[in-house]
Amino acid sequence: MAWLLLISAGLLETVWAFYMKKSDGFTLLWPTVITGVTMLASFALLSVSMKTLPLSSAYVVWTGIGSVGAFILGVMVLGEEATAMRVLSAVLIVSGIVLMKVSSSD
Secondary structure, eight states, rough: OOHHHHHHHHHHHHOOOOOOHTTTTTTTTHHHHHHHHHHHHHHHHHHHHHTTSOHHHHHHHHHHHHHHHHHHHHHTOOOOOOOHHHHHHHHHHHHHHHHHHHOOOO
């Protein structure tokens, strides 16, 4: 259950990062509200998952999901550049997340 909460927290991190970008420096109301709500939910789920998961695993997976998710949204929705080096970097992050999960005893 903790891993499912952690994955959900990571996905919400992706959402708040995207809407933070869309908020135009917190000058637009609804993107700012969505940023705040999803940020709080993401932190709450991370906190609950860390009751049973080690910090080293939980934090790395949470930030990794958020990083790769933000990269994917940036490329697919915002038209950001997807160079070979950036894609390789995202693949390496995902590889690290998978290895962190596989190596965890929880």
